[in-house]
Amino acid sequence: MPEPRMTFSALRRLLSDLGFREVPAQKSFIGFQHEDQPETWFVFPAYRGNALVAPRHLAAVRVQLDGWGLMEAADFDRLVGVVPARHPAPH
Amino acid sequence: MTRLLRKLRTREHVLADLSLNHLERHVLLSGGIVSRPYRDYGYDLMLTSFNARGEVEAGYVFFQLKATDDLPLLADGKTISWPISRRDLLLWLDEACPVILVVYDGTRDRAFWLDIQAYFAGRPSAGLFLAGQTINVHFRLSDRLNRRALREIIRRKNAARPRPTGRELPDA
Numbered sequence: 001m002p003e004p005r006m007t008f009s010a011l012r013r014l015l016s017d018l019g020f021r022e023v024p025a026q027k028s029f030i031g032f033q034h035e036d037q038p039e040t041w042f043v044f045p046a047y048r049g050n051a052l053v054a055p056r057h058l059a060a061v062r063v064q065l066d067g068w069g070l071m072e073a074a075d076f077d078r079l080v081g082v083v084p085a086r087h088p089a090p091h
Numbered sequence: 092m093t094r095l096l097r098k099l100r101t102r103e104h105v106l107a108d109l110s111l112n113h114l115e116r117h118v119l120l121s122g123g124i125v126s127r128p129y130r131d132y133g134y135d136l137m138l139t140s141f142n143a144r145g146e147v148e149a150g151y152v153f154f155q156l157k158a159t160d161d162l163p164l165l166a167d168g169k170t171i172s173w174p175i176s177r178r179d180l181l182l183w184l185d186e187a188c189p190v191i192l193v194v195y196d197g198t199r200d201r202a203f204w205l206d207i208q209a210y211f212a213g214r215p216s217a218g219l220f221l222a223g224q225t226i227n228v229h230f231r232l233s234d235r236l237n238r239r240a241l242r243e244i245i246r247r248k249n250a251a252r253p254r255p256t257g258r259e260l261p262d263a
Binding site for chain 2: 001003004023024025026027029030031032033039040041042043044045054055056058059060062063064067068073082
């Protein structure tokens with residue numbers, strides 16, 4: 001399986017599109033909290049925008065977005081490139 | 092005739108699977124799940140927990156598993172001394188959620204846990220990285236990995252939540 005790839009700025013955009021806003025967190029960590037559901041949050045180490053997000057953090061996002069009904073795990077896999085795009089069946 | 096080089100299943104393989112099985116059992120009994128959707132250096136498993144309604148809770152816990160048939164006890168008979176690499180330690184100390192190191196004792200089917208960030212929180216950081224490639228951490232034999240321990244680990248995970256102040260952060 002290829003390694004998942006997504007920059008932190010892309011992840012930030014994705015979470016924003018799904019209704020999360022960036023909030024302060026302890027130390028230099030970066031927090032996100034859902035606008036409508038305060039119990040729905042993420043906290044990450046201090047990533048630079050152009051840095052690739054570690055597979056373990058993408059895994060956490062994948063599991064939780066799926067569990068919260070915000071994005072199917074399979075869709076997330078496609079987004080981070082671990083599932084090859086399907087080719088149309090030959091006619 | 093060429094003899095095929097078959098892969099061998101060693102005691103190390105058995106211990107690795109038993110340690111995973113041991114951790115997963117206690118996590119499942121505590122109402123959580125462990126998974127590894129994507130592989131990552133220095134991390135074996137991720138714990139996800141659920142609230143009383145069965146909904147996924149926020150936050151995550153990472154586990155690194157070690158296993159042995161020969162538990163390295165110090166002279167006091169109550170403390171396990173285990174070497175960890177400096178490279179792993181640097182990664183783990185950067186995490187926003189708990190990183191739990193587990194040592195599994197294959198001879199007695201039991202495991203012990205150590206919260207890496209909490210362990211190093213009270214230690215001066217200056218000396219941590221001056222030593223060699225490894226540094227020894229000490230587990231207490233009283234810190235058995237069981238359901239009570241899992242409840243405490245999940246409590247620590249939940250305490251890592253961001254503290255909203257009601258103000259938006261400026262766009263990065």
